[in-house]
Amino acid sequence: MGKPVENLADYKEIVDVIKGSGGDAFKRCFQCGLCDAVCPWNRVRNFSMRKIVRQATFGMTEIESEDIWRCTTCGRCPQRCPRDVKQIESGVALRRIATEYGVFPASVKPLRTVGASLIGEGNPLGEERKNRAKWTEGLSVQTFTEGMDLLYFPGCYLSYDPRLKKVAAATAHILNSAGVDFGILGPRENCCGESIRKTGDEELFKRLARENIKTFIDHGVRKVLVSSPHCYHTFKNEYPEFMVHFEVIHISQYLFELVNDGRLDIKNEYNKRVAYHDPCYLGRHNGIFDEPRAVLKKVPGLELNEMADSGQDSLCCGGGGGRIWMETPKNERFSNIRLEQAIGVGAEVLVTSCPYCITNFEDSRISLQDGQDLDDDPSGLIEIKDITEIIREVI
Numbered sequence: 001m002g003k004p005v006e007n008l009a010d011y012k013e014i015v016d017v018i019k020g021s022g023g024d025a026f027k028r029c030f031q032c033g034l035c036d037a038v039c040p041w042n043r044v045r046n047f048s049m050r051k052i053v054r055q056a057t058f059g060m061t062e063i064e065s066e067d068i069w070r071c072t073t074c075g076r077c078p079q080r081c082p083r084d085v086k087q088i089e090s091g092v093a094l095r096r097i098a099t100e101y102g103v104f105p106a107s108v109k110p111l112r113t114v115g116a117s118l119i120g121e122g123n124p125l126g127e128e129r130k131n132r133a134k135w136t137e138g139l140s141v142q143t144f145t146e147g148m149d150l151l152y153f154p155g156c157y158l159s160y161d162p163r164l165k166k167v168a169a170a171t172a173h174i175l176n177s178a179g180v181d182f183g184i185l186g187p188r189e190n191c192c193g194e195s196i197r198k199t200g201d202e203e204l205f206k207r208l209a210r211e212n213i214k215t216f217i218d219h220g221v222r223k224v225l226v227s228s229p230h231c232y233h234t235f236k237n238e239y240p241e242f243m244v245h246f247e248v249i250h251i252s253q254y255l256f257e258l259v260n261d262g263r264l265d266i267k268n269e270y271n272k273r274v275a276y277h278d279p280c281y282l283g284r285h286n287g288i289f290d291e292p293r294a295v296l297k298k299v300p301g302l303e304l305n306e307m308a309d310s311g312q313d314s315l316c317c318g319g320g321g322g323r324i325w326m327e328t329p330k331n332e333r334f335s336n337i338r339l340e341q342a343i344g345v346g347a348e349v350l351v352t353s354c355p356y357c358i359t360n361f362e363d364s365r366i367s368l369q370d371g372q373d374l375d376d377d378p379s380g381l382i383e384i385k386d387i388t389e390i391i392r393e394v395i
Contacts, residue, residue: 015059018093025086026056035077035087040316041070044332049077049087052094061094066105068094072323072334073198074316075284088198088321095200107327111199114325118204122190122211123156124325133186135165139172144183146220150249152182153235155228156191157355163362164355170392171227171251177395178263182225188215194234194281199322209234213244223247225254227388229281229288229354230320236286250282252353252387256291259298268394269301275347276304276387277338277361278314279354292353292387299394305345307338315341319356330367335360339368342382349383351390358384 018026033050041047047070055061061068071091078087098104104111114124121129133141135158144151152175158168175182190208197205216224224246226232236248249257258264276296282288289311296304309315318334330336339361342350350361361384369381 015057017097018056018059018061018090024090025084026053026090028083029053029057029085030083032082034080034082035085038076038080040072040074040076040318040334041332043337044334049091053085053087053090056090056094061097063094063098063101063103064105066107068098069105069108069199069326070323071321072280072316072318073321074280076313076316079284079312091321092198092200095198096202097200099200110325110327111201111322115196115201115204118191118193118196118208122208123160124191124196125156125160127160129187131187132159132189133184135159135168136172136184136186139169140176141172142183144185144219144221148183149181150223150225151216151219151221152184152225153189153192153227153231154184155226155231155355157359158227159189161355161359164358167227167355167358167386167388170386170388173392174255174258174264174388174395178258180258180263185215185219188219190215192228192231192234194230194238195320195322195324197234197238198320199325209239209242213239213242216246217244221246223249225249225251227251227353227355227386229279229286230356233281233285250286250288250353252282252292252295253288255295255387255391259295264391264395266298266300266391266394270299270390270394271301272348273303273305273346274349274351274390275307275342275345276310277307277317277342277350277352277357278310279352279357280314280316280320282353283314284312295387295391296351299390302390305347307341307345307347309341317352317354317357317360319354319360324356324359333360333364333367335364336367339364339382347382349385349390351385351387353387358386 035049073088117124117126154168157164190212193205193208232250315338316334
């Protein structure tokens, strides 16, 4: 029992560093364990947020451990915590210390490449900045100029990822069909910075944010339409830290507006059983649950079936908190469970509104196809769709 006591003095400096990095709320914890009870990690392996909190309180955190990098910032434990321990902010504080000292476990090492790409090209995918608007080729998409109704900010994945480019194209088609006066900034965009901030790289986040803010102001941007809940959360809730305010709307909200105002006419049927997945950063973090469901319910022939763990209790896909860039063993992916839940309610299509969710679900779908990790899909191979892709098909 002697070693931990000796460490108290040795690690007092670490306690001060944790506090200085935003982790002071750790000390409020009285170890009730509710965080562990709701954490999605405990569906696939043993993991204890309560233990991390306890260790941090005494400066005993294992900075080299993979555990401080597991949190997907899904928001389930803060939602249930009776003491407002602020697990997300406190966990990010530990990552800031690890980042500062360059301590990354093997599964986290891709962050170094991601950081370099964000600095050099403004995106995490190693793609060239000059190609950021290539997804618009063959589409009627203008460059944003002052006076346009809104800036469409597709984000990094929709600009570069082959699967997600289809979502950007569907969105552009919908906006044009509704007569929306919009434009994009293309190569002048940066990553919003949300995910790299959650990995503890505060300086890089501030750099990306300041460059985006300057670009928005220089171009007279007032209203921003986003496809990613992570962009939505950052522009709406984090950029105001820099004393700026832009009107921010997520595509699921805007679709609801367009349909309700009669600007978007749904003409065709979509005769499929659909399950809707609430992305953590759209639903739990920002309270947007009703609009995407209301839009889907307007589609003739579409049968909407609710899964287990929906709404406020939605099961995280596993991509938040920078985990989208880290390596997760196939048998530890929350997205596998989500596909099983969708298949369990008879869904032919799993629909969502987040690029990270789509990326993870498509990976799990491949596992399903290979029969490696999931039960056989009795209804045939389940499809993964963004809500815009479905609306694109029916207008």
